[in-house]
Amino acid sequence: xxxxxxxxxxxxxxxxxxxxxxxxxxxxxxxxxxxxxxxxxxxxxxxxxxxxxxxxxxxxxxxxxxxxxxxxxxxxxxxxxxxxxxxxxxxxxxxxxxxxxxxxxxxxxxxxxxx
Amino acid sequence: xxxxxxxxxxxxxxxxxxxxxxxxxxxxxxxxxxxxxxxxxxxxxxxxxxxxxxxxxxxxxxxxxxxxxxxxxxxxxxxxxxxxxxxxxxxxxxxxxxxxxxxxxxxxxxxxx
Numbered sequence: 001x002x003x004x005x006x007x008x009x010x011x012x013x014x015x016x017x018x019x020x021x022x023x024x025x026x027x028x029x030x031x032x033x034x035x036x037x038x039x040x041x042x043x044x045x046x047x048x049x050x051x052x053x054x055x056x057x058x059x060x061x062x063x064x065x066x067x068x069x070x071x072x073x074x075x076x077x078x079x080x081x082x083x084x085x086x087x088x089x090x091x092x093x094x095x096x097x098x099x100x101x102x103x104x105x106x107x108x109x110x111x112x113x114x115x
Numbered sequence: 116x117x118x119x120x121x122x123x124x125x126x127x128x129x130x131x132x133x134x135x136x137x138x139x140x141x142x143x144x145x146x147x148x149x150x151x152x153x154x155x156x157x158x159x160x161x162x163x164x165x166x167x168x169x170x171x172x173x174x175x176x177x178x179x180x181x182x183x184x185x186x187x188x189x190x191x192x193x194x195x196x197x198x199x200x201x202x203x204x205x206x207x208x209x210x211x212x213x214x215x216x217x218x219x220x221x222x223x224x225x226x227x228x
């Protein structure tokens with residue numbers, strides 16, 4: 001499976017500010033995904049990011065709040081804009097496997113706390 | 116939208132015991148995946164199931180894709196302390212690769228030595 005890294009691993013931010021989270025993969029992948037995991041909860045898909053096209057957002061998530069970039073096949077960023085305490089969550093990127101793209105592999109996550 | 120009901124929510128067992136957890140859905144899925152998440156980490160894929168009725172093992176783990184395509188279970192045999200964590204099922208409906216995953220609410224497993 002691909003090796004996925006995320007930066008930062010954690011951050012504490014003030015409300016009203018924005019944070020950009022980076023996801024780097026050690027091999028080229030077609031499909032990357034961004035998930036949110038609120039404290040003690042399951043994972044919820046924010047958007048699918050394909051290289052060369054606009055990200056596709058799930059219901060309840062909008063581009064103005066969570067802009068995503070996908071400049072190449074190994075990198076993506078997710079920005080959490082105008083943060084509020086409700087945005088405190090773990091943000092995870094995942095990639096579809098090269099060999100069986102029905103399987104998804106996850107990065108270690110970015111733990112965000114908004115004060 | 117699709118929802119997955121995962122049970123039990125939590126389990127407290129003794130080392131050496133077998134564990135079973137399951138997921139049910141009101142909708143059909145074409146793929147079932149089982150993940151384990153340790154504290155402070157991202158989920159790790161344990162088993163992937165692609166066909167109704169399929170039974171797949173990975174060491175002490177065994178998972179089955181229900182014949183109706185609306186359920187799946189995961190068994191862990193002879194549990195050990197490092198099995199502690201949160202286990203998630205995930206279903207994938209899409210006919211094309213890389214389709215969105217729908218996750219269950221998770222089963223928190225505690226193993227007492």
